[in-house]
Amino acid sequence: MPGRLEHKVALVTGAGSGIGLESAILFAQEGASVLLVDINVDAAEKTAGLIKQKLPSAKTKVTKADVGKEADIKAAVDLAVKEFGRLDVMFNNAGIMHPQDDDALTTEEKIWDLTMQINLKGVWWGCKYAILAMRNNATDASKGLHTGGSIINTASFVAIMGAATPQLAYTASKGGVLAMTRELAAVHAREGIRVNSLCPGPLKTPLLMDFLNTPEKKERRLVHVPMGRFGEAVELAQAALFLASDESSFVTGTDFKVDGGLTSAYVTPL
Ligand code: NAD
DSSP: OOOTTTTOEEEEETTTSHHHHHHHHHHHHTTOEEEEEESSHHHHHHHHHHHHHHOTTOOEEEEEOOTTSHHHHHHHHHHHHHHHSOOOEEEEOOOOOOTTOOOTTTOOHHHHHHHHIIIIIHHHHHHHHHHHHHTTOOOBGGGTBOSSEEEEEEOOGGGTSOOSSOOHHHHHHHHHHHHHHHHHHHHHGGGTEEEEEEEEOSBSSHHHHTTSOSHHHHHHHHTTOTTOSOBOHHHHHHHHHHHHSGGGTTOOSOEEEESTTGGGOSSOOO
16 A cells, blocks of 8 residues: 655654654655754654664655754755655754743743744744745656645644743744744645644653653643643654645645643543
8 A cells, every 4th residue: 555645755853853753754654755854963863763674665864954044944955855856745843942931021032032043933944945845846646746745833732822831932932833834824825835733732752751850740731631641742743644645635724733632621531
C-alpha cells in the first residue's frame, strides 16, 4: 500500500525532539522525503539515525538552522528543493518556552523579544519561504503530486485559553501564530496552499516536563485535562500527518486542537 505522503517532500523544524522528532519519523514512514531542521544539529542527526534504522531506504537530510533567523530558514527551504526537487509540506514546529517568561510585570523585554523572534517571526519566515517554494511545484498526476502544498504551524492550547500560571510572551506568540495562520490560509487558498495550526495540549516532551519539574506542578495541570494525562508527542505527529496529507484536502485555516479535551471542559471527571 502506498504511504500517505508518497512522493511528497516535507521539511520539519524542531526535528531533534518531541513533536518534530515523531513527525519526521512518521512522515518518512509514510513515504515522504524529509529535511530535518533543528538548531541542535546533533539531536536532528539522532532522529535521522532512528529513521535510517527503521527504514534503510528513507530519504532524509539534516541541516542546522535557527528559525529565529530569516537567512537560516531561507537556506533550509532552498536545500529541501535542491535536494528533493520540491516542497509539499512545511511543518513550522520549533518553538521555545523560556524559563524567565512570566507575567506582565516581571517578564524582561529581552525574553519577550527572543520568544517572538523564534515562535512567531520564525513561523512567519517559514510560511514565507514555503509559499514561494510551493508556487513552483509542478503537477504530476501519476504520482499524486499537485501545485501548492500544506503548511502546518504549531501553536498551543494557551493561544485559546488563559492560565493563572503565566508565560506571557509564549502565550502571546502562540496567539499570533493562530491569527497569522488564519490570514495566510485565506490569502493563499486559491493557490492550493493550505495553512493550518496545530494546537497541542500539554505533552510529555522535554519542553513541558523540564518546566513542570515537580509532582505538584504536574497535578496542577492534569486536573484540567478530561483525559487525566499528558499527551504523547506521537499523538501530535499523527494529527500533523493528517494535515500534511491529501486526506485533509478541504481543511485550511483551522485551529486543530489535540488536547485530551482540555479546551472543551469546564468541570473534569473526578
Ligand atoms: P521540544 O523542546 O521537545 O522540541 C523542540 C525542538 O525545537 C528541539 O529539538 C529544539 O532544539 C528545537 N529548537 C528550539 N529552538 C529552535 C530554533 N530557534 N531553531 C530551530 N530549532 C529550534 O518541544 P515540543 O514539546 O516538541 O514542542 C514543539 C512545539 O510544540 C513548540 O512550538 C511548542 O511551543 C509546541 N507546544 C508544545 C506543547 C507541550 O506541552 N510540549 C504544548 C503546546 C505547544
